[in-house]
Amino acid sequence: MSDLETRYLERLSELYPTIAAASTEVINLEAILNLPKGTEHFLTDIHGEYEAFSHVLKNGSGAVRRKVNDVFGNTLSSQDKQTLATLIYYPREKMDQILKQVHNREDWYKITLYRLIEVSKRAASKYTRSKVRKALPPEFAYVIEELITEKVDVRDKESYYSAIVATIIRVGRAKEFIVALSELIQRLIVDHLHILGDIYDRGPGPHIIMDKLMSYHSLDIQWGNHDVLWMGAAAGQKGCIANVIRICARYGNLDILEEGYGINLLPLATFSLDMYGDDPCACFALKGTNTCSPSETELNMKMHKAISIIQFKVEGQLAKEHPGFQLENRNLLHLVDCKTGSICINGTVYEMLDSHFPTVDPQDPYRLTPEEELIMERLVNAFRNCEKLQQHMRFLLAKGSLYKVYNGNLLYHGCIPLNEDGSFREVEIYGRKCKGKALYECLDSYVRQAFVAIDCEERKKGRDICWYIWLHENSPLFGKDKMATFERYFLADKETHREKKNPYYSLLEEEDTARGILREFGLSEEDGHIINGHVPVKSKNGENPVKCNGKVLVIDGGFSKAYQKETGIAGYTLIYNSYGLILAAHEPFESTEAAIEKESDIHSESIIIKRVSNRKLVGDTDIGCRLRAKIVDLEMLLEAYHTGRIVEKFPVRGI
Structure with a gap:
């Protein structure tokens, strides 16, 4: 090894001081590489519209509803699934509304807790236990981990879980526990958020x-x-x-x-x-x-x-x-x-x-x-x-x-x-x-x-x-x-108001343009995508947010109410999960109160842009590349340990 490699491995050995520690980390990283890719959520042009933004963030542009549907399919009615989704978005407010109407609170708590536990299990399934544990609310971390972790060695699983749920209700913690589970689901549904600009101006927040x-x-x-x-x-x-x-x-x-x-x-x-x-x-x-x-x-x-x-x-x-x-x-x-x-x-x-x-x-x-x-x-x-x-x-x-x-x-x-x-x-x-x-x-x-x-x-x-x-x-x-x-302030002649756009905006319809841009930034011309904000897509005039055979996605969110007369909708957001790219079209957001009372959801329509034949794993992502590089480094460290070039650092216990 060169002096530089030796110094690097010496520093790495401070983090992994033994063969056991380095080996365990390699095993952990290999396991992560084979998990499903986390869900990415793309929003743009929020323009100060806090309520609409907050709602889209809570519902993950329909990701929460899809997860609820995956878990319950035809076993719950559409109305029950929508109520459950609204509860996940606004747990405190929706609970207050429901509890005024139910006759048997204990039964409702029990049913709701079981449903939320099932959704939590599904949402957590694509992460390591370590990552899920970090996302758990401290107050209920141990109990939630018990409920969403499969118990192989428990003979009567149903009784085990029932006892935990019954205790949560009996000690008066059901409401707070429902809030904790709902917020955990929101946290796990989206792994990473992309904001493509214009947080500021026009809206009030x-x-x-x-x-x-x-x-x-x-x-x-x-x-x-x-x-x-x-x-x-x-x-x-x-x-x-x-x-x-x-x-x-x-x-x-x-x-x-x-x-x-x-x-x-x-x-x-x-x-x-x-x-x-x-x-x-x-x-x-x-x-x-x-x-x-x-x-x-x-x-x-x-x-x-x-x-x-x-x-x-x-x-x-x-x-x-x-x-x-x-x-x-x-x-x-x-x-x-x-x-x-x-x-x-x-x-x-x-x-x-x-x-x-x-x-x-x-x-x-x-x-x-x-x-x-x-x-x-x-x-x-x-x-x-x-x-x-x-x-x-x-x-x-x-x-x-x-x-x-x-x-x-x-x-x-x-x-x-x-x-x-x-x-x-x-x-x-x-x-x-x-x-x-x-x-x-x-x-x-x-x-x-x-x-x-x-x-x-x-x-x-x-x-x-x-x-x-x-x-x-x-x-x-x-x-x-x-x-x-x-000119817009002082002149009536509309021609003086005209602002001629850069040729980019017309040439973007041509695939050669998209390929050239992808190539300029070092991306695959075949598999890469340009995800673009800034210009509202005028859907009511038939304009399509998907351009160049899916290579370009213009997803101006249209959150700004000032634009919605021009666009006809409240714009688009994008989801990129392990199955592919999903473009979500949105209806204008009425209010948080309406979302809770009427269970109205501004997500209205999903367009599948790209669906992969094999589910994408963490190993297929940028994070996967970094993890593989780390595995290579750790394996070099292990070799150095095994050949004696670097000595393990066992803790010295006092006498």
């Missing part, structure tokens, strides 16, 4: 979703453009901060900032009333399904206009500061003629819907007023010093990236920038030219530098790249020729 994700047992996140926008804001990037506040104001969600993150918007509110007190701000009407009072709505609209004007100024300064970004053509404030109420863009004069800009100096339109400067300084400090926001962003950095290769699939939120001929578009980032996979990795690195770079200049570059990613046509997370925010 992104901060609640982030709290939920931070407690989830296993997940990864592919950043969306809205997530990177919030990351830039948390890093103190002024353009990102202005956009975040503008979008929150637009959807009546400023309480996300004020109550969710404790960011003080009072200076902005006061300034808005001072500057736009008599201005109806009609172009800044709220969107979405907000429930603001008339007075709140009026203030929101004024704040919406105030922060929008600040945003256009700040972005004008950024475009001038970064000529390499080539965004000067998006600076439009200096083209406004407030006297005539018009603007000239590319030689065409348009009448403006609103030209009341009391804070814009025609001689220097992109200069912030002293009041605006002070507001932005306070907001930068507030975003940078908000501990909860920083905690959420650190979690996005730790668990997230711009793309992910996982078990033969390529996951990303937006697009791979392409030229019209389908070739990868070369993009210049701070003087470095890159394309395809290299572009993703370059941008990913800069986003991280916004938070961790020691050099101040590099950290600033990272902050500004977050803004670039948000709105640049060559950004993989945007991919349109312009972000027409200004």
Whole structure:
């Protein structure tokens, strides 16, 4: 052995100090390789819709119902199986409802406990006992393990289990035990969660979703453009901060900032009333399904206009500061003629819907007023010093990236920038030219530098790249020729609102494009899949989420209620289990109360994308590859032990 190999095996021997310990681990790992592959759950474009997200997380996009059906088949009615599934999703709330109606609580407890035990057994069957044990709630760990573990040596198994269940009921722990079993089933049904971006904006609860994700047992996140926008804001990037506040104001969600993150918007509110007190701000009407009072709505609209004007100024300064970004053509404030109420863009004069800009100096339109400067300084400090926001962003950095290769699939939120001929578009980032996979990795690195770079200049570059990613046509997370925010607010001509998409979105229908992308990221052109978020699939117009003969799956979840009129449904989620890929279409989510009372489930239809002839095992996955490599290392260690090159380390007992 080389010195390096010897040092490595010496370190490994600290973890496995004896032949027995190393051999046991090899046996354990070989056993794991032959278990069925764990279920992966894919969600995207959640957009702050906490209730719908929470429900889909609880039901595993239909995985819980499938498991209940596998266990009970035709032995239970459809209604009983749906009631049991709803109980698993919402154990406390559903129990409260049922117990008001049942005559014999003890019988109901007994029947329900037996049913949940059977579902738990099936859910646990694809894991090692060690992994299941780690998932057990501490309070009931021993008892649950006894109930879901097959007892070969117990002569009268039925009496044994009955005695345990009877004792649980007799000592008054049945309700808590049902909750524990239901939560265990939820935990075991999905082994790993993938979030393909856009946790933030539009809906009212992104901060609640982030709290939920931070407690989830296993997940990864592919950043969306809205997530990177919030990351830039948390890093103190002024353009990102202005956009975040503008979008929150637009959807009546400023309480996300004020109550969710404790960011003080009072200076902005006061300034808005001072500057736009008599201005109806009609172009800044709220969107979405907000429930603001008339007075709140009026203030929101004024704040919406105030922060929008600040945003256009700040972005004008950024475009001038970064000529390499080539965004000067998006600076439009200096083209406004407030006297005539018009603007000239590319030689065409348009009448403006609103030209009341009391804070814009025609001689220097992109200069912030002293009041605006002070507001932005306070907001930068507030975003940078908000501990909860920083905690959420650190979690996005730790668990997230711009793309992910996982078990033969390529996951990303937006697009791979392409030229019209389908070739990868070369993009210049701070003087470095890159394309395809290299572009993703370059941008990913800069986003991280916004938070961790020691050099101040590099950290600033990272902050500004977050803004670039948000709105640049060559950004993989945007991919349109312009972000027409200004035009949508101030111009009636719909043609000025049009944002031309990158060729990726049309070429993605061609199999050669999908194969080229898979090849670029080192994946099999035959067996690999691209799983893509970002663009809602308009099902009501006949658009299909499955493209290129199943190589590309566009699964924009459509959680955002703002999109559901366009799509006709609440979008898609994806399940990848040991039998194959299942695409789940969803109906709009009514409410948690309706899900409990009516037992309504937003999962409506499943489409089998790919079914394997032989059930996939852990050994067929990325984890399997890592486990095999570990087995090779352990077998090298065993050989070193057997040849005497490394000495076993037995514990020395004191006398």
